[in-house]
Amino acid sequence: MRNLGAEHANLDQKVHQILKHMIMDRQLLPGEKIPQEKIAQELGVSRTPLIAALKYLEQEKLVESKPRRGFYVRLFSKEEMVSIFELREVLEGLTARRTAQKITDAEIETMARFFSQFDLDREIMDFKAYSREDRRFHTFITEIGAKEFLKSILETTNIISFSYQLINSEGLVRSPDETIHEHLAVIEAISRRDPKAAEELMRRHFKKTIAALTRDIKADEAA
Amino acid sequence: MRNLGAEHANLDQKVHQILKHMIMDRQLLPGEKIPQEKIAQELGVSRTPLIAALKYLEQEKLVESKPRRGFYVRLFSKEEMVSIFELREVLEGLTARRTAQKITDAEIETMARFFSQFDLDREIMDFKAYSREDRRFHTFITEIGAKEFLKSILETTNIISFSYQLINSEGLVRSPDETIHEHLAVIEAISRRDPKAAEELMRRHFKKTIAALTRDIKADEAA
DNA sequence: TTAGTGTTTTTTGTATTCAAAATACATTAT
DNA sequence: ATAATGTATTTTGAATACAAAAAACACTAA
Numbered sequence: 001m002r003n004l005g006a007e008h009a010n011l012d013q014k015v016h017q018i019l020k021h022m023i024m025d026r027q028l029l030p031g032e033k034i035p036q037e038k039i040a041q042e043l044g045v046s047r048t049p050l051i052a053a054l055k056y057l058e059q060e061k062l063v064e065s066k067p068r069r070g071f072y073v074r075l076f077s078k079e080e081m082v083s084i085f086e087l088r089e090v091l092e093g094l095t096a097r098r099t100a101q102k103i104t105d106a107e108i109e110t111m112a113r114f115f116s117q118f119d120l121d122r123e124i125m126d127f128k129a130y131s132r133e134d135r136r137f138h139t140f141i142t143e144i145g146a147k148e149f150l151k152s153i154l155e156t157t158n159i160i161s162f163s164y165q166l167i168n169s170e171g172l173v174r175s176p177d178e179t180i181h182e183h184l185a186v187i188e189a190i191s192r193r194d195p196k197a198a199e200e201l202m203r204r205h206f207k208k209t210i211a212a213l214t215r216d217i218k219a220d221e222a223a
Numbered sequence: 224m225r226n227l228g229a230e231h232a233n234l235d236q237k238v239h240q241i242l243k244h245m246i247m248d249r250q251l252l253p254g255e256k257i258p259q260e261k262i263a264q265e266l267g268v269s270r271t272p273l274i275a276a277l278k279y280l281e282q283e284k285l286v287e288s289k290p291r292r293g294f295y296v297r298l299f300s301k302e303e304m305v306s307i308f309e310l311r312e313v314l315e316g317l318t319a320r321r322t323a324q325k326i327t328d329a330e331i332e333t334m335a336r337f338f339s340q341f342d343l344d345r346e347i348m349d350f351k352a353y354s355r356e357d358r359r360f361h362t363f364i365t366e367i368g369a370k371e372f373l374k375s376i377l378e379t380t381n382i383i384s385f386s387y388q389l390i391n392s393e394g395l396v397r398s399p400d401e402t403i404h405e406h407l408a409v410i411e412a413i414s415r416r417d418p419k420a421a422e423e424l425m426r427r428h429f430k431k432t433i434a435a436l437t438r439d440i441k442a443d444e445a446a
Numbered sequence: 447t448t449a450g451t452g453t454t455t456t457t458t459g460t461a462t463t464c465a466a467a468a469t470a471c472a473t474t475a476t
Numbered sequence: 477a478t479a480a481t482g483t484a485t486t487t488t489g490a491a492t493a494c495a496a497a498a499a500a501c502a503c504t505a506a
Contacts (some may be wrong), residue, residue: 046461083370090313146304269491
């Protein structure tokens with residue numbers, strides 16, 4: 001194999017992205033061991049950048065290293081999912097606050113179009129489309145309100161909750177008909193440039209999701 | 224050199240810890256380039272685990288990699304310090320809430336002894352001791368209230384604020400005589416097992432610090 | 447002097463190598 | 477058959493090797 005060594009600046013970031021997608025797309029299943037030599041060959045790189053990428057993922061908690069045994073795709077329990085949503089509650093609350101402080105008029109216009117494809121009077125059937133819009137919305141807010149540190153944390157917590165959809169097929173904990181109103185309320189508060197309300201509403205949105213998750217867990221335990 | 228390779232399970236975690244301390248203790252100064260070969264030799268390891276450790280630190284934002292140029296100790300501006308304290312506000316707020324929910328009686332007793340060495344009627348002169356107690360307190364709360372993900376994020380934001388002392392020699396933004404009452408209020412709320420108050424008071428504590436920091440920045444700009 | 451150019455040295459990113467550990471496999475004894 | 481033991485294979489963690497890029501240095505020409 002040719003020595004790519006000095007030609008590329010960042011082979012491990014590339015590998016990192018690929019692995020992340022493999023986990024998100026469930027090509028690598030939770031609990032599974034990651035075969036280093038095999039994947040390295042598939043990607044046409046040596047184990048060096050692959051291991052670097054795996055260590056990134058380890059810090060992002062998407063992967064776990066058992067010393068002398070290798071890397072395994074991480075498995076999250078429902079309890080851990082609750083912790084992750086609690087984190088998102090405070091982090092995205094902060095993001096919403098900051099966004100309300102610094103959003104531009106043009107951005108407010110763009111934001112107004114989010115969720116407009118969905119009719120409030122009719123039951124939302126297309127979960128996939130709604131889930132996608134949900135992500136787009138949270139990403140949009142993040143882009144405006146979060147600086148790099150917060151952004152990188154949010155990115156990984158988001159990926160975690162979306163890639164480990166324990167609840168239903170599209171990673172939604174609650175029904176769109178319930179959450180769309182909360183989303184619109186957040187949008188409205190940000191448009192008003194009301195940081196306090198934006199943070200409060202975003203947190204309430206997550207708190208409800210956490211409550212739903214907790215209920216699910218209790219139901220499981222009863223069963 | 225002896226091949227430690229297969230004897231140790233985790234050389235890079237060890238190197239990571241050492242580097243972290245070198246940054247905290249200002250043996251490596253912000254902006255400085257990290258000489259890989261030199262440090263590797265000092266620690267008696269090869270560049271492999273050192274680079275792995277540097278990549279950990281990169282994700283923690285303590286270090287920054289300029290492609291093809293090497294790793295540099297990260298430099299934070301006052302504005303970025305504000306962002307970091309905003310993060311701590313919401314994260315430690317969450318931690319305080321969780322701690323109030325699950326603290327044991329024994330832990331409450333231990334917690335009651337925090338800051339007891341300081342006399343409320345007398346001006347606190349020993350900044351170093353106070354700073355140490357401050358850290359101990361935040362670490363104590365974290366141990367109880369934060370699960371792994373939150374814990375690891377808190378650890379790095381803490382290190383950043385304490386290692387980049389822009390304000391005064393011990394990394395304190397405000398005077399102990401001011402903050403000790405806030406600390407005691409948080410302790411009291413947690414002892415009462417009042418999650419809401421604990422979170423609220425912890426956040427208020429940080430909000431005041433952020434306000435002080437912001438004032439400093441404005442004063443700088445005027446000068 | 448100073449700017450520009452060529453040359454040497456150092457450092458970087460990645461591949462390769464290697465000993466030790468873990469695992470898989472086979473063989474024998476029960 | 478099943479368990480216990482020994483042997484071969486694979487995989488891991490880390491050192492080393494090496495080509496290309498960057499930095500340091502030296503020399504010449506304005």
